[in-house]
Amino acid sequence: MKIQNDAYGQEMWALLNGKESYEVVERDDGFIGLSAGPHAWFADYTAWPKHQKQGIKFVKGRVLDVGTGAGRVALYLQKKGHKVTAIDKSPLAIKVCKKRGVKDARVLPIERIGVFKQNTFDSVVMYGNNFGLFANPKKAKTLLKEFHQITTLNAFIIAESMNPYKTDDAVALSYHRLNRNRGRMAGQLKIRIRFRNYISDWFDYLLVSKKEMRDILHGTGWKIREFVDSEKFKLYIAVIEKQ
Secondary structure, eight states: OOGGGOHHHHHHHHHHTTOOOOOEEEETTSOEEEOSTHHHHTOOGGGSOHHHHHHGGGOOSSEEEETOTTOHHHHHHHHTTOOEEEEESOHHHHHHHHHHTOSSEEEOOGGGGGGSOTTOEEEEEEOSSGGGGGOSHHHHHHHHHHHHHHEEEEEEEEEEEEOTTSOOOHHHHHHHHHHHHTTOOTTEEEEEEEETTEEOOOEEEEOOOHHHHHHHHTTTTEEEEEEEEOTTSSEEEEEEEEO
């Protein structure tokens, strides 16, 4: 990844160094908004929302932290005695992780998880809406099968997502219609990240309802064990187990 395209990493690097940080999200329909952004990625466990605290209790054994960001999940689990491998496609994010004390942090996009050996991990954590990194249903199914290979018999995936349908916002509903008209899922976003003069490449990011998540899991060797709702009932954690 070119430095100029690593807007995501630049946000975290700025915050780590005490500078102003924010995240601008641009969608392919022209919508532009601010996300919770980098401050949330540095949050100590005490500041995590309740549903994330509940979901993390299902973690066991060796852990793969997917889309680690600034490493908050990896750092928390390390302190709990877990062996954690933290991955992110952003080189600067991984640099931030290492500076903050993550022991095993690697520049690795989710598409390359097949580099790990079979039965390597007991838990996979995808916090920060990182179920979205699957991008689209077809890619999700392919990668979930790869997760099945690199995890142990009784492994869990603990993944966070957001139900895109729990909205009455006219702009969001219009985007749902646009997506359906072009053969995409309603919550299949196409976005890019901006920070200062840094701009990421466009990428797909998938938000799904609980039913849609069940449908995606079908045939991958995984199933829902339980859902943990957030207090606002839009964000949720899916605890996913092997069939």
